[in-house]
Structure formats: structure tokens, C-alpha cells
Amino acid sequence: MEIVDYARLSQEVFDEINLARHVPNSFVSSLISKYEFFNENIYTPPGEFPTETYEGEKAVNEAIDFLKSQEPLPVIVSHPGLQRVALEYAEDLVESGDFSTPHIDTQDTTPAQRISRVMRWAKMAGECIEVGNKTATDIVLSLIVDDGNEERSNRKVLFDKEARLGGVVCIPHSVFGVITVVDIVGGEYENSGHTQQF
Numbered sequence: 001m002e003i004v005d006y007a008r009l010s011q012e013v014f015d016e017i018n019l020a021r022h023v024p025n026s027f028v029s030s031l032i033s034k035y036e037f038f039n040e041n042i043y044t045p046p047g048e049f050p051t052e053t054y055e056g057e058k059a060v061n062e063a064i065d066f067l068k069s070q071e072p073l074p075v076i077v078s079h080p081g082l083q084r085v086a087l088e089y090a091e092d093l094v095e096s097g098d099f100s101t102p103h104i105d106t107q108d109t110t111p112a113q114r115i116s117r118v119m120r121w122a123k124m125a126g127e128c129i130e131v132g133n134k135t136a137t138d139i140v141l142s143l144i145v146d147d148g149n150e151e152r153s154n155r156k157v158l159f160d161k162e163a164r165l166g167g168v169v170c171i172p173h174s175v176f177g178v179i180t181v182v183d184i185v186g187g188e189y190e191n192s193g194h195t196q197q198f
Helices: 006-022 024-032 057-069 080-096 111-116 136-145 153-158
Strands: 125-131 165-173 177-185
Touching: 006 024, 006 136, 006 153, 006 165, 006 177, 024 057, 024 136, 057 136, 080 111, 080 125, 080 165, 080 177, 111 125, 111 177, 125 136, 125 153, 136 153, 136 177, 153 177
Parallel strands: none
Antiparallel strands: 125 177, 165 177
């Protein structure tokens, strides 16, 4: 049985997010390499079971076009409060097993409300959830492609030009293997207008 260092994986995901923001083109070749494993909407990477996607290659193509045109953005800085918020929500998902209302925990709080417990966030607050992937690169690629999410909200959070602080947590799940939660804000300021992205 594979032993996963979840603290290390969390840091690797954080680093990959910053690489994607700072050098967007660096992920294009990884996405292109996925083409050969698609059969319509079925994705079967080597050594893995087939996975049915919502959009197939269409979403991958869109993500590639996005990355090619995306301007470099500032990296985000790790914030312990945001890591705690991400951990608490990830644990809530594991304990409840309820994925029917993404980003709303069992106490009916939103990401912005949870983040507000640890800081006065500024400009933007967003959260990403990724389930099932086990490597940092695959987790971040999944968030960038954002298959089946018409609004591409995960991608928008990762590439928000206002994003400055973040927290990432990966923890084990008995069914899905790994759950990843990312919380990002535009900064920590007082008397700033708030906009929410989920």
C-alpha cells in the first residue's frame, strides 16, 4: 500500500499553483500529453481505471488555449490561517461524506464566512475543491481544466489577478483517495470592499 506524505503533497500543490500563475505555459505540454488517453469522454491514463469525464478533450483544449494566452501573475504567499480554514473544510467533507453542496459545510457556512473567522480579507476570497487525484501536478491540472464546471470557477480562483495569500490542504479519503482544498484571498486589509468567488 502506497504511503502518502500529505503535508508534503499539500506543499507541492501550493508550489504548482504558483508555477501555474507565474509561468502558465509550463503546464501546456502536460495537458497535451493527456490527449492520447482519451476515447471520446473516457480518460484512461496508464495503470489507472477508466474515468468518465463530462467534456472530454473539449475542456482540455480550452484549458490549453487559456494557458497560452494567460499573462504571468504574482505568486501567492502561504498563510497559516487559510491553511487551517482549508483543513477544517476538508475534514468536514470527509466526516459528512456530503458533496451535494460544494463549499457549504455542515454548519451552512460559506468559504468567505469561514475565512472571515481568521482574517479580514480584501479584494477577493475563493475556494477550490479537487477530489481523487494523487499528485500535485494532476491536482492542479484538474483545477485548471475544471471539467464539467461551466463557469470554470476553480480556474478563475487560481488565476485571479488579485490573489495574494493562500492555504492548501490535502488529506486522505477512504473512497476517493485524496481530497484537496485550496483557499485564496486578495490580501489582509481593513475597510476593503469584498467580492466572493466560489
